[in-house]
Amino acid sequence: MARYDPFSPTFDHPLLNSSPDYSSRNGSLRSSRPIGDMSAVTNQMSFRERNKRLRSLEEEKNQLIEELLYQLDSTQNQLDQLQFENSREARYNREGHQREAALHEQMVQVKAIMDRNPFITILLDGDSMIFAKELLSKGEKGGKEAANLIFDAATAFAAEHLHHLDSPKILTRIYANIKTLSDTLTKLKIIDRPSLFDDFVRGLNSTQLSFDFVDAGTRPDSTKEKIFDQFRTNLYDCHCHQVILGCSSDGRYAKLLEDTIKDTTILNHITLLEGVPFEKEIATLKDNFKTAKFDNVFCVTKLVAPSGTSKGPLQAVTATLPALSRVESNGTNGSVSGSSTPALTWATLTAQPSGSTSKAPSTTRTSTPTSMKSPEAVVAKPVSKTIERNRHGQRIDKIDSSIPNHEIQRIKKLKLCNIFYLQGASYCTSNNCSHSHTYPLSKGERNVLREVARMTPCYYKLDCTDPECIYGHRCPQNKPDEPDCWYGEDCRFFGWGHGIDTRVVKTTKV
16 A cells, blocks of 8 residues: 655645645645645634534524424414314203203194193173173073084184184183172172072083183172183193183273283283273273174173162162172272261260160161171161252262361271171071171261261262162362372372362262
């Protein structure tokens, strides 16, 4: 092997000569610098500086790589989150569709169950919705005809308004004070005898399985309370698709209807049945409901006592009309001037028992007893029977405004039977009368009781023709020049008994 002499002037070493000459065609390495010249190395960038430069570049490269890796990780996390949310939304959508399908199926099942036993409820106030005379006079046969007429009319109504139902059941409930109503119909010559009405009820109950004529009892307002309860119960029953309410001649149902209007979701489920034309309070609300009429079933005009009827039977009819007897008044003392009672002290009046002999004239019924134990007749001079009327022909009853309010309240708390004390023992025909018949009423207390009885509206209102009617024909709290009283719409005389002209222009003798 040949040896190279490093100290030879012609020796070319690559480490000593960093710039070889490549210009020779034969590739021979030539150097123009002399051997051993270190100045070229020291003039160029040192190794440390080059190393430092390379290291800085390496650090920048590493930093770039780190940033790229961080960005990649962040993007990957976002992608994973989006994929998770997407999978969750897809799962929720899938579960939502499943729930929707299950709820739809459940709704179809519930709808099928609701339509499986659909029915229509007919609620009738028998005290105000009076059946036609042609039906009542036939007794049991008329009751059967009435039931069939109601059934046919209700079926036609369902076919017209509830055509989506397949043969709904007709459930009918009629509530009334049967004994009082039968006596009233007899005295008004609608039927020949009270037992005929019992036959009518029996025939109606025996014709249709779901028809019931229910005796509501003699308690005041028991008929309306039962109807109110049934109305609210059936209105929200899912099987009951319609409630037909018959109460056309009684304005006290207006409050129930006003409360019902607040729930607009059920207005389409209510129908008002008209017999006698609607009272003013109900007429103003009827546009919110459907209305219907059952032809040839109910009376279309109010029952009015015939003129010339004797004092006893007509007064008994007035006293036994539904929801009038034994009802406490919502008023106190009267407010109209003019008194029919002498201005005596109440201590003097109440100290004298009614059984004692008195020479003062009395306008009370001559056979009025003082108690069940010791009734004693009071003989009075015969007086002409007259009714005072104003220029409109409206009846005017004088109100004794001299009676103290505390005395009226005291008599009201005694809960005396108005019919018994003001008309006579024979006129209180109820076996379940809850008012007192044994209190020893004095003459002064009888005058107070008469004013208390006037606080209960008369069934015939201003058209009453009985001169000795014990009930009220105008509001005792109302002033003649005012359209209402401080009770407002809660007054029992609301709509007809206010603003009555009290100037007497004629007197009708009866």
